[in-house]
Amino acid sequence: MKAKDLRELSLDELNKKLRDLKEELFTLRMDKALHRLNQPHRFSEIRHEIARVITVINEKRGGNNGH
Numbered sequence: 126m127k128a129k130d131l132r133e134l135s136l137d138e139l140n141k142k143l144r145d146l147k148e149e150l151f152t153l154r155m156d157k158a159l160h161r162l163n164q165p166h167r168f169s170e171i172r173h174e175i176a177r178v179i180t181v182i183n184e185k186r187g188g189n190n191g192h
Contacts, residue, residue: 126174131181139185143178146171 131139150171156162 126177128177128181131177132184134181136182136185139178139182143175143182146175146178150175 126142131142134142150168153162153164153167153171157165
């Protein structure tokens with residue numbers, strides 16, 4: 126999902142999306158530990174998506190995190 130699409134979501138929806146992505150990342154880590162990982166490229170995709178969601182959440186809250 127692109128940042129433009131994420132900006133259209135509410136804070137509650139963004140927080141839910143963030144939770145879902147973190148759960149998916151956890152599941153991937155478990156699959157890797159159990160040698161069942163089929164899509165290793167998903168690690169970087171999910172981490173980038175998490176970063177996008179966090180960025181949009183911070184924009185909506187109006188915070189610049191000390192920068």
